[in-house]
Amino acid sequence: MEQARVAVVVEDEEDIRTLLTTVLEQAGFVVHAAANGLEGLDLVRKYDPVVTTLDVNMPGMDGFETAKRIRAVSSTYIVMLTARTEEIDALQGLEAGADDYVAKPFRPRELRARIDAMLRRPRVQGAGPAEPSPAAAAAATLEDTVPTAAGGSSEGWLTHKELSVHPEMRIAMVSGSELELTRSEFDILADLLASGRRVLSKTDLALMLRGERFTGAEFVSDSDARAIEVHMANLRRKLGESPASPRWIETVRGVGYRLTAA
CATH class of the missing domain: 1.10.10.10 (Winged helix-like DNA-binding domain superfamily/Winged helix DNA-binding domain)
Structure with missing residues (x-):
């Protein structure tokens, strides 16, 4: 039996969090959702997701810092979602370890297509400093x-x-x-x-x-x-x-x- 794919959604706005969960579930993922960066980081550590969507503007630890901490422990694909579309924000997101950067409002079909494209690319197995490079x-x-x-x-x-x-x-x-x-x-x-x-x-x-x-x-x-x-x-x-x-x-x-x- 094929193992279910896991995704983590980190988003402080409940309606968007629900939408992202629905889109990913329709794509065949088992989804775990969090409302802030610390909770999201814990979910990534616990479930080792294939994909993580990450909001930038969250209370407390923002998406950039959350991405850096996730990248230190996981090779999950990170898609950052934000209403901020300036190039410097995209640069900061990609430098933090994101694989893609999608502006809000987003189209669910486009987001799913981007995730499908990432899954066709090689994924580095293992993560974190404990794993050999x-x-x-x-x-x-x-x-x-x-x-x-x-x-x-x-x-x-x-x-x-x-x-x-x-x-x-x-x-x-x-x-x-x-x-x-x-x-x-x-x-x-x-x-x-x-x-x-x-x-x-x-x-x-x-x-x-x-x-x-x-x-x-x-x-x-x-x-x-x-x-x-x-x-x-x-x-x-x-x-x-x-x-x-x-x-x-x-x-x-x-x-x-x-x-x-x-």
């Missing part, structure tokens, strides 16, 4: 499979200059040091390295995160495109590079992104 677990393998020079690959590695990604092991390294990336940041980086000098548009990357590919009939909203910009800003910050003088990823104005020349 992917790099630690694969240390012996790493010693024997050093990435090749810029633009090459070896034993599953994709490389560009000092930047290396192993999609299957979910490891990203720059100049020999492991990068701590969110799922979305990792997937974007891996897609860019796999594409080489081919330009990937924001639409391409947004569809990739949704588990789709461009056919000409898909719809990508402004919020989807803005989310890609935020992910890219976070990724560049972690890589330690500037868009004005990029070492690894360059912006093709009005088109998208690609790797810099080798």
